[in-house]
Amino acid sequence: MTAVNYVGRFAPSPTGALHFGSLLAALASFLDARAQQGEWLLRIENLDPAREQPEAKAQFPFVLEAFGMFWDGPIVYQSDRLAFYEEALCKLSSHHLTYPCSCSRKEIQTRTHSGLYDRHCLLHGPTPHKRAGYRLQCSSGGICFTDRIQGTRCFDLSQESGDFILKRRDGLFAYQLAVVVDDHLQGITHVVRGSDLLTETPRQIQLQRYLGYQTPDYAHIPIASNATGQKLSKQTAATALDTKRPESQLIRALQHLDQAPPPELMSEKTSDIINWAIRNWRPQQIQRTERKAVF
Template identity: 50%
Template sequence: MNCTGRFAPSPTGPLHFGSLMAALASFLDSRSQSGRWLLRIEDLDPPREVPGASDNIIRTLAHYGLEWDDQVLFQSDRLSIYRKNLDALISQGLAYPCSCTRSEMKRRDALALYDGHCRTHTPRPGTQCAVRALYPAEDVQFHDRIQGNRLYPGQDGRGDFVIFRRDQLFAYQLAVVVDDAYQRVDQVVRGFDLIDETPRQIVLQKHLGLVTPSYAHIPVATNAEGQKLSKQTYAPALSDSDQDRSRNLYFALEILGQNPPAALREEAAQTILEWGVSNWHIEAVPRQPGVRPKEWS
């Protein structure tokens, strides 16, 4: 069965081992089905972006043999498309402006959760606003190819979520839905840390009349404190040496439950990838939120 998958990192720093796990799982899942695999750079948040990070990500993926199809898509080139979809949602009454600040939400709710205030109280003209999409009162559910059935209760107002920020930047939720549809992505494989974003994306897909892809969320790699490996937790950048590439790919296959033979660890990166494509079994991926990698011997 042919399919289309993708890897969509943000250029906030170099790729680390957790990034490699997500990229590898998506790559193997697509290639094992003779499908397309795409690379998208989610560069929608300039204050958080690191100069040169996009080039570094592209170079690192190429060095690891994770070759993508078609041109790299940069979200910063598609702002007019996001604006068109945002305007359509507002005009259809499926999204609305929200002027609530964190301090205002804190006054109304001890946890600073959104209470649906602007759904029924239109902000004053001239107020700088975010835009929130309506979240339905009925439950949202989907089947995750790794984690199983997921059910999220309807929220009606309190669950309305931001798709355009007060600082006038497009939010992740809107861009990812629009781009997955544009690139005809039908199988999303990504980290467990994004699983609770999925119901919002399904809601937006329904609002915009888009097809919902299948979803699969792999466990994220964690450090000794149980924190997800990330730039914020000072995860080291991936090494490009031949030895480290082979070691990292082999280790990622182990964590993803693919049970690679010990002899494969000494092979070149391309050989390891070829084995991974031929032996990929998504049902073998651990069904849990996170995995603390053991130390290499």
């Protein structure tokens, strides 16, 4: 059996229905995997029960299928993987790379006026009688990586974001730790996602280096915004995808991704559009900048 050299994934959070911005991320990651005869996995990032909408989580697989995107293997739910995250946190702590922190966002903002964490709890210890989470002690110096769409980027975490949370004060694991552990355990080789997550990538690379994980190949596609310039998201009340007419939405997504679908494709069925898109996938054509999603 030939080894799979490409493993990609789509990892939505069940905080609302999938929308056009979700479609862009799903479609780009799916096409990138299938164009290279790779695997494409589906992971539901449901770490925060208070924000979760169970009906959205249940609908995700049906929506993807309606748009002609089928995943490999079982669906993974982060809520089932807490032991893996705890194991990684313990490993980091055993190497003295974490420290407990009881600071709230308001306290940090009051002290720093910037939101950049000032290592208060590393220097003074957590406030007594307050619940504490755990932060990663970031190394100094820049983290550089080459994104297939956005080009070479360099970040200095100590100056731009500071030590970041791995486990919250309420006991919930943070996105950064969970996504890094899951990408490693699932053997993810390529990550294709929205450019709004570009600045999260250096934090994840820092964790990968500390944990001894391989760093995936990254490609951040331009996000879509609404008429007022806001990113399409559940928070900005983005319209849910219409599973009864996936064809026109797929064409718009391919146009947004600069794939230049021919006019005659608009009259084809979903499977034909997807097959054309796989055969003609050209990620090098994707422009870097975000743009409005006009409907």
